Amino acid sequence: MNTSSDQVKIMQRFYRWQAGIYDATRWAFLFGRQRLLHLLPHDEHFHFVEIGCGTGRNLRHLAGLRPTWQFTGIDVSPDMLRQARKATAAYSDRVNLLQIPYGTGISPLREPVDVILFSYSLTMFNPGWEAAIEQAWHDLRPGGIVAAVDFHDTPYTWFRNWMTANHVRMDRHLLPFFEKRFQPEVRQVHATFGLLWRYFLFVGKK
Ligand SMILES: C[S@@+](CC[C@H](N)C(=O)[O-])C[C@H]1O[C@@H](n2cnc3c(N)ncnc32)[C@H](O)[C@@H]1O
Structure with missing residues (x-):
């Protein structure tokens, strides 16, 4: 078993029982x-892709908001995708869900897309986060948008260790890589619960 198939197996196991309470x-x-x-940003005919779409919460919200967009959700967990299928059932003509690990070098996307979202997924791509961001760069059309929201860091070792035990890496490693690879349009870092942890928002252009 190689390391990326280990990561996939860990995710599938982790979300087997988490999917129902997520x-x-x-x-x-x-x-x-x-x-x-x-x-x-929004245009009439965007193809929007979410990597690690989980239960489909973001896809459902956007599909309701943007009736002319096409959507693809990619995830490795069949249990999370089962929830996503239910969540987006009303938009099934415009929402395509794929069970596949992202960032392996073979893209499941046949044509360049307009927007790629990573929402609290990349901190769990360990290893594989760099390859996934690189893959997104290749899958976007020129001028396409990458958007990310995720954990950034914490000053507390006990909290960091607890997140590591839950497969989340909190090492301030994602934001600098996004900033290097894409032209930043939005870059925000926010503290939460006093300063228990910080999370970031990033929107960048290819
Ligand atoms: C914390 S959940 C985020 C779900 C959703 N994006 C949200 O904002 O609620 C992380 C998701 O990433 C998925 N994931 C983890 N590794 C992946 C990989 N290599 N390729 C695709 N999806 C992956 C997990 O199965 C899980 O559904």
Whole structure:
């Protein structure tokens, strides 16, 4: 078994039982998702892709808001995708869901796309976050938009270790890489619960 198939197996195992309680629990700490969706530019005919779409919360919200867009959601967890299928059932003619690991060098996207979102997914791509960002760069059309919201850092070792135990890397490693690879349009870092952790929002252009 190579390391990327290890990562996929860990994710599939982790979300096997988490998928059913995900939406009921994560609203309390996955901050900034709604704000980021409203920072995205919009055109009539965008093809929007979410990598690590989970239960489909972001896809459902945007599909309701943008009736002319096409959507693709990519995830490795069949249990999360089952939830996403239910969440986006009303928009099934415009939402395509794929079970595949992203960033392996073979893109599941046949044509260049307009927007790629990473919402609290990349801190769990360990290893593989750099390859996934590189893949997004290749999958976007020239002038296409990458958007990301995720954990940034924490001053507390105990919290960092607890997040590591839950497969989340909190090392301030994502934002500098996005800034290097894309032309930044939005860059924000926010503290939460006093300063228990910080999260970031990024929107960049290819
Ligand atoms: C914390 S959830 C985020 C879900 C959703 N984006 C949200 O904002 O609620 C992370 C998701 O990334 C998915 N994931 C992890 N590694 C992946 C990979 N290599 N390729 C695609 N999806 C992956 C997981 O299965 C999980 O559904």
